[in-house]
Amino acid sequence: MSSQDIPEENLPSEQDAAGHTLQKTADEHPFADPGLPPHEHRVQDVDERAAKSSERTVALLFTISMLATIGFIASYVAFPVEKIVYIWPIGHISALNFALGVTLGIALFCIGAGAVHWARTLMSDVEIVDERHAIEAEPEVRAKVMSDFAAGAEESGFGRRKLIRNTMFGAMALVPLSGVILLRDLGPLPEDKLRHTRWARGKMLVNMNTHEPLRPEDVAVGSLTFAMPEGMSEHDHDFQTEIAKAALMIVRIQPEDIKDKRELEWSHEGIVAYSKICTHVGCPISLYEQQTHHALCPCHQSTFDLSDGARVIFGPAGHALPQLRIGVNEEGYLEALGDFEEPVGPSFWERG
Amino acid sequence: MKKLSARRRHPLAAVVVLLLALAATGGLYAAFAPADKAQADETAQSLAIDEGKKLYAVGCASCHGTGGQGTSDGPSLVGVGAAAVDFQVGTGRMPAQQPGAQVPKKKNIYNQAEIDQLAAYVASLGAGPAVPTDKQYNPEGADIGKGGELFRSNCAQCHNFTGEGGALTHGKFAPSLEGVSPKHIYEAMQTGPQNMPSFPDTTMPEKEKKDIIAYIDAVNGDETPSPGGLSLGGLGPVSEGLFAWIFGLGVMIAVAVWVAARTAKAKKS
Numbered sequence: 001m002s003s004q005d006i007p008e009e010n011l012p013s014e015q016d017a018a019g020h021t022l023q024k025t026a027d028e029h030p031f032a033d034p035g036l037p038p039h040e041h042r043v044q045d046v047d048e049r050a051a052k053s054s055e056r057t058v059a060l061l062f063t064i065s066m067l068a069t070i071g072f073i074a075s076y077v078a079f080p081v082e083k084i085v086y087i088w089p090i091g092h093i094s095a096l097n098f099a100l101g102v103t104l105g106i107a108l109f110c111i112g113a114g115a116v117h118w119a120r121t122l123m124s125d126v127e128i129v130d131e132r133h134a135i136e137a138e139p140e141v142r143a144k145v146m147s148d149f150a151a152g153a154e155e156s157g158f159g160r161r162k163l164i165r166n167t168m169f170g171a172m173a174l175v176p177l178s179g180v181i182l183l184r185d186l187g188p189l190p191e192d193k194l195r196h197t198r199w200a201r202g203k204m205l206v207n208m209n210t211h212e213p214l215r216p217e218d219v220a221v222g223s224l225t226f227a228m229p230e231g232m233s234e235h236d237h238d239f240q241t242e243i244a245k246a247a248l249m250i251v252r253i254q255p256e257d258i259k260d261k262r263e264l265e266w267s268h269e270g271i272v273a274y275s276k277i278c279t280h281v282g283c284p285i286s287l288y289e290q291q292t293h294h295a296l297c298p299c300h301q302s303t304f305d306l307s308d309g310a311r312v313i314f315g316p317a318g319h320a321l322p323q324l325r326i327g328v329n330e331e332g333y334l335e336a337l338g339d340f341e342e343p344v345g346p347s348f349w350e351r352g
Numbered sequence: 353m354k355k356l357s358a359r360r361r362h363p364l365a366a367v368v369v370l371l372l373a374l375a376a377t378g379g380l381y382a383a384f385a386p387a388d389k390a391q392a393d394e395t396a397q398s399l400a401i402d403e404g405k406k407l408y409a410v411g412c413a414s415c416h417g418t419g420g421q422g423t424s425d426g427p428s429l430v431g432v433g434a435a436a437v438d439f440q441v442g443t444g445r446m447p448a449q450q451p452g453a454q455v456p457k458k459k460n461i462y463n464q465a466e467i468d469q470l471a472a473y474v475a476s477l478g479a480g481p482a483v484p485t486d487k488q489y490n491p492e493g494a495d496i497g498k499g500g501e502l503f504r505s506n507c508a509q510c511h512n513f514t515g516e517g518g519a520l521t522h523g524k525f526a527p528s529l530e531g532v533s534p535k536h537i538y539e540a541m542q543t544g545p546q547n548m549p550s551f552p553d554t555t556m557p558e559k560e561k562k563d564i565i566a567y568i569d570a571v572n573g574d575e576t577p578s579p580g581g582l583s584l585g586g587l588g589p590v591s592e593g594l595f596a597w598i599f600g601l602g603v604m605i606a607v608a609v610w611v612a613a614r615t616a617k618a619k620k621s
Contacts, residue, residue, distance in 0.1 A: 040617045063439060085575040094579035101581070116611060209502060209556050217554070224549030226505060251549065286509045288518060296521050303521055312580035314521070 036127050044121045054121040061114030068107035075099035114322040134262035160279060194351075195343045197229075197245040204230040205250065205273065205334040212332040214250070218269050219330060222290040225250040226276065229336065245344050249286050250334075253293060255309050259308030268334065273324040274310050277345040278302055280317040295321070318347050397472065404473030407466055411447045420477045433480020433542065434471035439539035441467045443532075445546075452548060453523035481542045481552075483618040486556055489538035491566035498589060499567030502560050508552060516586045520547065530572050534565045 077146040079096040081134060086092055156164055204213040205227040219225055227248045232239060255270040274295075278285040283299040293307035302315030310321035322344050325337040343351055359365065409418070415426030423430030426448075429436075441444035444460040462470070471483060504513065512518050516530030524547055529537065541561050544550025551561070570576065572586075584591045 010410070017557075042617055043620070084579070089583045092575065092577035093581045094577070097579055098581060143389075153443070170432065207555055208505060209560055218552075220550060220552045221553060222544050222550050223552055224506075225551075225555045284509070284550060285528075288549050289524065290544055290549040291547045294521055298518070 036129070039126055040090070042121065042125065051122060054117065058114045058118045058122070061110045061117065063108045065114070065219045067112035067241075068103045068110065070108060072100060073102035079239065107266065126224060130249060134138055170280075194245075194345075194348060196240050197339055197344060198232060199229050199248075199336045201336065201341045202329070202340045203336045204329065205248065205336065206230050206232070210313075215332055216269055216271055216328060216334060219252045219334075220252055221252045221254060221270070223252060224286065224288050224290070226286070227273070244282075245277070247284060249274050249288065249295070250275045251288060251290070251293070251306060257307050259307055260311075263307075263309045263323060266323050268326050269326055271334065272306065273326050274306060275340060276342040277321075279319050279321060279344075279347060280315070281310075282345040284323075299334070360384070362571060398596050400469045400472040401476050404471070407462075407470050408473050411462075412470070418488035419508075420474060427597040429474050429477060431478035431480045432474065432477040434483045435481040435539040436543040436545065437469055437471040437474045438483045438542075439536050439543060439545055442539075443536055454525060457527065475569050483541070484535060486535075489534045489562065489565060491562055491598045492533055494559075495568035496563070496566045498560075499563030499565070500571075503564050503567050504554070506556065507564065510548075511588060514586050515568050516572070518587075518596055530579060531574075532568075534569070538539045 018274065044054050068247050075096065079099055081094070081096055083095040085095045086094050087098060089118070090098075098168070124295050141173050156199070206212065206229065207214050207218075208226040208228055213230060214225065214227060227250055228243055229246055232242060236242070250271060250273050252269075252271045253267075255264060255267070258267065258270065258272070267273070276286055277286050278297040278299065280297065280300055281304050283303070285295055285296045285297040285302070287298055288294075288297040288306070289296070293305060294303045294313070295306050295310070297315065297317065302317035303313050304310040304317070304321050306321075312318075312320060312322060322340040322341055322342050326334055327337050330334045408416075408420070410418075412426075412429075414428050415423060417423045417426075420429035422430075422615060437446075441462055442464075444458040448455040449458065468483075474480075475482070482519075503511075503515075508514070510520065510526035511517055511529055515530035517526050519525050526548070532540075535540045538561055540548060541556065541564070542553070543550045553561075578586075584595050
């Protein structure tokens with residue numbers, strides 16, 4: 001940009017007629033502060049009719065807002081909650097929601113638009129410079145504060161009466177302990193609850209759909225079933241707490257497709273039972289792909305290979321899904337042969 | 353004859369000749385083709401199997417093998433049952449256009465009679481689930497609330513809470529259930545197409561499947577109202593957040609820029 005592009009009045013030499021003070025700063029700062037451009041008036045500043053018109057526009061916007069608010073109240077009273085109407089292009093929508101949304105939207109928008117129009121066309125737009133005062137206090141004030149403080153410290157005997165000072169320190173150090181003690185009420189410690197679930201030797205696998213115990217012949221290759229331990233009911237007060245640990249997903253894989261030796265050993269004729277709780281942060285994980293035998297966690301895309309010991313093949317999960325060892329009892333129902341051998345769900349400090 | 357030869361250079365002459373030739377070939381074939389051996393003794397069922405076998409040889413055998421035994425390009429069809437055929441062909445997924453992570457649904461090129469014949473042939477290869485009847489899948493009078501519970505515990509992990517679908521691994525996805533007929537939903541649950549696990553009657557009885565179909569119809573049907581208005585695909589917080597942050601905030605920034613850029617000065621500089 002050449003100097004020709006700058007309006008003449010904005011050039012530093014033109015700005016300051018006296019010249020000498022500016023000349024000095026110009027030597028130190030080649031890009032001197034050009035100062036403010038001269039103020040230009042708006043139409044509304046010079047033409048009273050334009051100002052009146054702006055005033056009417058702002059008042060109109062505020063009036064529309066008032067009417068819209070009245071419309072909001074009226075629609076709240078008028079429309080029943082369950083009324084559904086068809087409005088193009090939104091589709092079938094609750095008449096009440098639509099009316100409330102539109103009227104409140106108009107009411108708020110018109111207040112904003114009116115305020116902006118008012119500020120831009122009618123309020124004063126003269127540029128003002130307000131110099132900032134020095135942050136540092138005067139030297140006399142500072143000296144007085146220091147001497148007052150010294151006098152106060154001397155009069156309180158803080159340095160002289162050590163017994164008072166030390167007991168005060170002690171009292172103030174101990175007081176926060178009462179708050180710390182209350183943290184105990186945040187709940188009992190988990191103890192070994194994270195290490196055990198409701199699964200135990202001999203507990204039958206109950207289908208969560210039908211609430212009937214599962215037989216091996218019920219579980220087809222390629223199917224997906226969710227199970228809970230027998231003796232649990234959805235009406236138990238601790239059902240959610242317990243199922244959060246005990247949730248089980250059951251799939252059947254052709255035994256020759258199972259790559260992990262222990263998995264095959266812990267399965268029953270290819271029926272394998274894995275914890276449904278992701279080992280990353282504990283999301284329920286059951287996006288099972290029956291051809292690849294991959295189970296995907298919807299939260300962070302951890303992927304487990306259910307045909308290879310539920311090994312983690314992708315994502316942030318730290319370890320494989322725990323497998324439940326299963327067998328068949330005398331009546332021919334699937335049963336657990338013990339609890340999970342390791343804690344289910346996410347890792348924790350003492351997990352080991 | 354003179355008249356004919358005079359018109360031999362007419363633009364439509366080639367078309368007429370072609371039609372005549374086709375008619376002649378067809379007529380000759382009809383006359384000399386081996387007479388239908390299923391004259392009297394064969395039942396309608398085995399007729400359908402025969403017809404299905406012919407359709408199979410044309411449309412399916414290149415990937416699934418000449419006897420449905422499967423090849424490296426397609427799985428074995430022994431034991432998949434008529435329901436699987438009715439679903440895969442009825443939704444246009446099969447015959448597949450090209451191999452890939454997942455075969456998507458497309459326009460169905462077979463009519464229902466041909467699909468039934470194909471299904472009869474594939475069912476004859478090995479026992480599998482039969483095509484459900486209207487009584488089995490019609491959601492009339494089913495428990496929508498129970499269906500919702502079942503859907504959320506068995507289906508929602510992949511198909512989303514109202515059946516809008518979702519992503520799986522390596523380009524696979526759970527398709528949206530919008531506009532899928534009750535029969536096809538029933539068959540999908542029963543047979544587990546592609547990577548979807550199956551939910552056989554032994555673990556999810558017929559009544560529960562009906563409840564699920566009724567739930568899908570209630571929350572994702574043509575007439576399903578969306579009380580809040582624009583559902584943004586009903587995919588949950590991701591699409592809503594994207595809309596709010598990109599569109600909502602973008603519009604606000606654009607308006608702010610527009611307001612500030614328009615000078616209110618009388619003299620435009």
